[in-house]
Each structure stands twice: as structure tokens, then as C-alpha cells.
Amino acid sequence: MTVKIIVTHKPGVLDPQGQTVLKNLQQLGHKDVHDVRIGKYIEIDIDVSSREEAEKKALEISDKMLANPVIETFRVEP
Amino acid sequence: MTVKIIVTHKPGVLDPQGQTVLKNLQQLGHKDVHDVRIGKYIEIDIDVSSREEAEKKALEISDKMLANPVIETFRVEP
Secondary structure, three states: OEEEEEEEEOOOOOOHHHHHHHHHHHHOOOOOEEEEEEEEEEEEEEOOOOHHHHHHHHHHHHHHHHOOOOOEEEEEEO | OEEEEEEEEOOOOOOHHHHHHHHHHHHOOOOOEEEEEEEEEEEEEEOOOOHHHHHHHHHHHHHHHHOOOOOEEEEEEO
16 A cells, blocks of 8 residues: 655745755746745555555654654645 | 645656665564655745646746656646
């Protein structure tokens, strides 16, 4: 069963990678682009019987190993 | 208007970051995890009047600047 996880910076946390892309886009003439935020997208393939169990396990793994809970937040994508 | 873009490796393209996470998870006892693929999640805030226009522009930017079309594929997330 595949669970999709999205990890993003918490609101208020600086995103230097996103800011760099934003600056470059604006310099290239994309003046209507106002903000860019870059996070991680993770697909985890877990061999369990139910979707609930797979999501629970994926969230546990995200919390412990994939996201930095001080500056990042994560969610399961349906 | 915020458009969400997901960039992933094309099928068949090696994902060393995902493989490393997978190996670590299995070593830590998560034997039921069979695969991990890691991509990018990008939120682009564009000041245009319609969602169609925003998505079109975001896809154009992704194609030219955010994804490597040789090894990556991307899509708009609803």
C-alpha cells in the first residue's frame, strides 16, 4: 500500500531554496510570481492490510525520520 | 493563487535518496516497508485571475526551471 507524505516548512520558517527560486523567476520576468515554497514529497510503500494502518505507520516514520519537527510539518496526501 | 506542483523521478530512474531512507528504515526494523521514493513538493503563489492560467504558468515554470525533464516528471496537485 502506497502512502504519500508531504513535508513542508512550518509557517514563519525561512525557506532559502524557495526564496532563491523566487528571485530567479522574478529576474527572468515572471513578475506575477509572489512566493515559492519548496518541500519534500515522499511515497512509502508499506506491506500492511489496511490503509489506516499504512497511514499510521507512515506518519510515525515521518515524525521520527523524515521531517525535522522543529521547523517542518507533514501530512498524508489522499 | 497558489498552485501545488509535485516533481518525482520518472519510473525506472534510480532514486538514491529514497533507497538510502529505505535501507535505514529496514535496518531499524521496519521490515514491512518495501519502497521509498522521494520527490519535491513546490507551492507557487501566482497573481493571475484564473486557476487555469495559474496552473498553465506553474507547469511552464516547472518544465523550464524546477524539474529536469530527462529524469523527472511533474504534475499539478489539486
